Amino acid sequence: MVTVPTLKQLGLTYFRIGNTTFGGGVPTIAVLAREFDRRGWLAPEQFTVAYGLARITPGTNMLAFCAGAAWLMRGLAGAVVALAAVTIPSAILVVWLTRICEASGGNRWAHAAIAGTLAAAVGSMLAAALALARVHLTNRNWLSTALVIAIAFALAQFFNLSPISILGLAGVAGLFWTRL
Amino acid sequence: MKLLFVYLLLLKATLTSFSGLASLPVIRADFVEHYRLLTDNQLNTAIAASRLGPGPIGLYVVGVGYYAAGLPGACAGWLAMVTPAFLIIPMLRFIGKRAEHPRVKSVIRLMLLASSGLLLYSAVPLARGAVTGPVSLAILTASFLAMAFTKIDSLWIIVGSALAGLLAVAI
Numbered sequence: 001m002v003t004v005p006t007l008k009q010l011g012l013t014y015f016r017i018g019n020t021t022f023g024g025g026v027p028t029i030a031v032l033a034r035e036f037d038r039r040g041w042l043a044p045e046q047f048t049v050a051y052g053l054a055r056i057t058p059g060t061n062m063l064a065f066c067a068g069a070a071w072l073m074r075g076l077a078g079a080v081v082a083l084a085a086v087t088i089p090s091a092i093l094v095v096w097l098t099r100i101c102e103a104s105g106g107n108r109w110a111h112a113a114i115a116g117t118l119a120a121a122v123g124s125m126l127a128a129a130l131a132l133a134r135v136h137l138t139n140r141n142w143l144s145t146a147l148v149i150a151i152a153f154a155l156a157q158f159f160n161l162s163p164i165s166i167l168g169l170a171g172v173a174g175l176f177w178t179r180l
Numbered sequence: 181m182k183l184l185f186v187y188l189l190l191l192k193a194t195l196t197s198f199s200g201l202a203s204l205p206v207i208r209a210d211f212v213e214h215y216r217l218l219t220d221n222q223l224n225t226a227i228a229a230s231r232l233g234p235g236p237i238g239l240y241v242v243g244v245g246y247y248a249a250g251l252p253g254a255c256a257g258w259l260a261m262v263t264p265a266f267l268i269i270p271m272l273r274f275i276g277k278r279a280e281h282p283r284v285k286s287v288i289r290l291m292l293l294a295s296s297g298l299l300l301y302s303a304v305p306l307a308r309g310a311v312t313g314p315v316s317l318a319i320l321t322a323s324f325l326a327m328a329f330t331k332i333d334s335l336w337i338i339v340g341s342a343l344a345g346l347l348a349v350a351i
Contacts, residue, residue, distance in 0.1 A: 016335050017334060017335070018234070018235060019234050019235065020234055020335055020338050020339070021234055021235075021338060022233075022234050025236040025237065025238070026299065026302045026306075027306070028234075028235070028236065030299065031327075031334045031338075034327060034334055035333075035334055038331055044292070045285075045288055045292075048288050048289075048291060048292040048295060049272065049275055049276070049288060050268070050272065051295055052288070052291045052295065053268050053271045053272060053275065054268055056271075057264065057265065057267050057268045057271065058194065058195045058196065058197065058264045058267065059194045059195065059197070059238070059261070059263070059264025059265055059267075060194070060236045060237075060238035060261060060264075060265070062236045062238075063236060063238070063261065063262055063264075063265035064264070064265045064267070064268040065268075066265065067265040067266055067268055067269065068268040068269065068271075068272050071268070071269050071272060072272065072276075076269070079265075079266065079269060083262045083265055086235070087235065087239075087258060087261065087262055088258070090233055090234050090235030090239055091235075091239060091242045091254070091257075091258045091261075093233040093234070093235075094226075094229055094230050094233055094235075094239045094240070094242045094243050095242060095243065095246050095251070095254050097229035097230075097232050097233050098225060098226055098229040098243045098246060098247075100229075108349065109346065109349070110232075112345045112346050112348065112349035113342040113343075113345050113346050114232070114342075114345075115310070115312065115316060115345045116316070116319055116341040116342045116343070116344050116345020116346065116348075117338050117341050117342045117345070118306070118309065118310040118316075119310045119311065119316040119317075119319040119320040119323065119341060119345070120319060120320070120323035120337060120338050120340075120341030120342075121306065121310070121338075122303050122306050122307045122310050122311075122320050122324075123319070123320045123321065123322070123323030123324035123325075123326075123327060123337075123341075124323060124324075124327050124334065124337075124338075125299050125300075125302065125303040125306070126299075126300070126303055126324045126328070127323075127324050127327030127328035128299055128327075129296045129297075129299040129300050129303070130296075130328050131328070132292055132293070132295055132296035132299070133293065133296045135292060136289055136292070136293075145293060148290060148293040148294065148297070149293050149294075149296045149297040149300070150297065151297070152293065152294035152295075152296070152297025152298055152301075153297035153298070153300050153301050154297075156297070156298055156301040157301050157304065163298050163301075166294055166297075166298060167291050167294055167295065167298070169294075170287075170290040170291045170293070170294035171287045171290065171291050173290050174283070174286040174287035174288070174289060174290035174291065175283055175286070175287055177286065177290065178282055178283060178286040179286075
């Protein structure tokens with residue numbers, strides 16, 4: 001059951017998550033996906049389409065995901081609100097941090113707080129991986145599900161295949177393997 | 181004119197890359213070597229600053245714009261960063277109409293599982309950097325369990341992790 005958020009709700013969610021998640025784009029996507037899922041705003045299939053297409057959109061993938069997911073939820077206005085909410089505060093912060101970085105070395109307390117959020121970012125990515133795996137999981141297909149995940153992981157980790165080509169391969173496999 | 185120039189140079193870099201720092205070689209060639217709008221040291225500072233704060237790694241183009249043309253340059257950098265994101269909308273429109281077809285469904289399903297494997301893959305280097313001792317490992321495990329098996333708001337999990345990191349240093 002998908003509910004439609006108001007622009008304000010959408011903007012606030014993007015604002016909160018986009019500007020509190022450290023460690024780059026993938027953890028941010030993971031936390032955003034969890035929030036959309038928790039609120040029933042975006043079906044897992046919609047998430048996958050937005051995530052997959054964001055990977056092949058030029059530029060910062062995380063921003064393409066934000067725009068795409070918001071467009072699915074609230075159209076063009078949603079995409080504009082989402083991008084503004086995610087990027088304007090952190091962009092202001094970057095200018096400010098650039099100035100600070102020039103002036104000083106590094107602060108122990110700031111470092112400790114960031115280290116904590118980085119660990120949480122990794123935890124959120126593992127949780128997101130599990131959430132994606134659970135979408136189509138039944139008693140019959142757990143082995144093939146685990147196999148596909150393991151193959152995708154191994155191709156990236158041990159064979160240095162780019163994420164885009166792995167998603168492409170999975171897509172091609174899906175054309176022929178329709179009874180997973 | 182200079183602002184438009186900075187925007188177009190940065191846009192060229194963001195449009196020809198697909199993630200984070202992939203745009204760096206293009207930016208370095210244009211801004212540092214060719215037009216000498218900033219130094220290598222300034223470029224490095226912009227990258228370090230974008231890693232310190234929240235948000236995508238691609239945010240460093242805002243710092244590059246700032247060095248090249250001050251605050252208006254930072255705005256041009258921001259615009260160059262968000263412009264390509266809108267390209268996803270026509271792509272979604274095209275796929276969306278075909279989402280109910282069985283083959284499209286199974287393609288999406290396989291890509292979904294592959295994304296799960298790719299998330300695990302992206303977590304490996306981040307985990308190497310983030311896990312520096314028992315405290316960070318405990319934070320990682322606790323946040324994973326909270327995210328995967330409870331409905332607690334993600335913001336509180338992240339704030340709690342930051343506090344736990346601070347507490348560990350204080351003790």
